[in-house]
Amino acid sequence: MEKSPQKYSEQEKHLIFNQEFIPLIDSAYNFAFRLTLDEDDAKDLVQDTYLKVFRFIESFQKGTNAKAWLFRILKNNFINDFRKKVKEPNKTDYQEVENFYNSENADTDLNLTTDLRVEIIQGMIGDELVTALNSLAVDFRTVIILSDIEGFTYEEMSKILNIPIGTVRSRLHRARNILKEKLRTYAQQMGYKTDKPEHN
Incomplete structure (x- = not known):
């Protein structure tokens, strides 16, 4: 079972966000791009995901897999908000x-x-x-x-x-x-x- 959200100061929130999640932004974009198959949609998805990450950062347990936690939010965000807007593939790496x-x-x-x-x-x-x-x-x-x-x-x-x-x-x-x-x-x-x- 997941633990209850922790209480962090604003400084701690920014520290965790910068140390754990900012370094993963390229990986998040690559995942978002492979889901949406569109550069602009991927950027929007990552931006919205990172806003949610910071908003719910107290639910993140320090010492656990930050990338898995991030990807879970991104995937849920894609399902809930972006899936219906996915376009035909037109740009691919x-x-x-x-x-x-x-x-x-x-x-x-x-x-x-x-x-x-x-x-x-x-x-x-x-x-x-x-x-x-x-x-x-x-x-x-x-x-x-x-x-x-x-x-x-x-x-x-x-x-x-x-x-x-x-x-x-x-x-x-x-x-x-x-x-x-x-x-x-x-x-x-x-x-x-x-x-x-x-x-x-």
């Missing part, structure tokens, strides 16, 4: 996502290439990778972002998304499979062979 999927850790971190050969992923251009990720339903896109890009644990994701850990696991498994199939289709269109052995 292709290089950032391409670098992640082409990284040496992509196989172990994402488990995307366990039955889709590494060379298929590495041979694809960023546009197709990002299009596949962005085409996922926002709930599936979010778990991929939180787990495979931001590196949150299942427990942290459960708190951020306010869903049981079992739901996190099943949603992430389904999201990875959907993304894998989208990438497989792209790979086939590019002429790669994507046959894979049967597995359980």
Whole structure:
């Protein structure tokens, strides 16, 4: 159970805000951008989120994961206020996502290439990778972002998304499979062979 809000002086509030949350603003923007797929919406979402962070900062327990707490507020803010305003993708940081999927850790971190050969992923251009990720339903896109890009644990994701850990696991498994199939289709269109052995 979460503890009751603490009482901080104004000076303590500003100190916690500046030390714990200001350094995370770039990460918050990246998360907001991947949710909204729009630069202006992402900036608005981050600004509104940081206003809420400061307003409710007494609910933050010092010594806990500030990034997870911040992302939970941002995600809730997105659901409550911004989801209905999400626009079609028109601006994307292709290089950032391409670098992640082409990284040496992509196989172990994402488990995307366990039955889709590494060379298929590495041979694809960023546009197709990002299009596949962005085409996922926002709930599936979010778990991929939180787990495979931001590196949150299942427990942290459960708190951020306010869903049981079992739901996190099943949603992430389904999201990875959907993304894998989208990438497989792209790979086939590019002429790669994507046959894979049967597995359980």
